[in-house]
Amino acid sequence: MAKLDILRYPDPQLQTVAKPVQKIDESIHTLVADMLETMYDANGIGLAATQVNVHQRVVVMDVSENRNEPMVLINPTITWMSPERSKGEEGCLSVPGIYDGVERATSITVTAQDADGKHQEIQAQGLLAVCIQHELDHLMGKVFVEYLSPLKRGRIKTKLLKALRDGE
Numbered sequence: 001m002a003k004l005d006i007l008r009y010p011d012p013q014l015q016t017v018a019k020p021v022q023k024i025d026e027s028i029h030t031l032v033a034d035m036l037e038t039m040y041d042a043n044g045i046g047l048a049a050t051q052v053n054v055h056q057r058v059v060v061m062d063v064s065e066n067r068n069e070p071m072v073l074i075n076p077t078i079t080w081m082s083p084e085r086s087k088g089e090e091g092c093l094s095v096p097g098i099y100d101g102v103e104r105a106t107s108i109t110v111t112a113q114d115a116d117g118k119h120q121e122i123q124a125q126g127l128l129a130v131c132i133q134h135e136l137d138h139l140m141g142k143v144f145v146e147y148l149s150p151l152k153r154g155r156i157k158t159k160l161l162k163a164l165r166d167g168e
Contacts, residue, residue: 004038004052008164009095009143010157018050018057018139020075024117028058032072032115035060040067044093046131048138051094059112059135063127076112076136079121081105088130090144098156102147104133 007014021028031054039047039060049058059073084106091099107125110132114120124132134144145153 001033001037003041004034006038006042006047006051006093007053009092009145009160011094013053014050014094014138014143015141016050016055017141018048018055021056021058021113024074024113024115028056028074029115031056031058032060036062036070039093042093045127046135047093048135050138050141057139059132059139061128061131061135063131072115073110073112073132073135074114074117076110076132076139078108078110078133078136080109082107090130090134092134092144094138094143095145095156095160098145098160100145100148100152102134102144104130108132110136 031049035047035049035052035058038052039062045063046059046061049056057075059076061071061073062069082105085103086106087101087103089099090102106129107123108129109121109123111119111121137144145156
């Protein structure tokens with residue numbers, strides 16, 4: 001296993017739309033293991049392959065309290081979203097130190113394959129539903145700050161570029 005570099009907003013690679021995984025093979029198993037190690041090391045609850053500059057539809061998550069229930073979604077698709085929406089504070093490993101309110105569906109259904117290629121359907125509410133929506137946005141080339149006003153987005157971009165220049 002290897003820790004991967006996480007792209008930081010406003011890196012243009014974060015806008016790349018991920019392609020479906022054609023075959024779940026050893027390279028995908030290695031990617032999943034490396035992504036899980038990277039996510040846990042960064043204290044995240046979710047990581048999309050796009051964030052580590054791999055543009056395939058792969059997501060890892062762990063929203064459990066003890067951080068011991070990893071989930072793998074390969075080629076995930078949201079098949080249903082509740083009309084009820086809720087605004088909650090989100091952060092992102094690609095946008096370090098920034099948290100802001102984003103409105104999301106409170107419940108969703110998602111279909112995906114697991115790391116063994118087995119089809120799964122997940123009904124999610126609460127934090128898991130938010131995490132899935134957030135990570136699937138990454139696969140579509142969208143970062144959560146794009147839900148914010150242009151003014152806020154500009155300030156965040158300036159702050160992160162300054163931090164990058166200052167070597168943080």
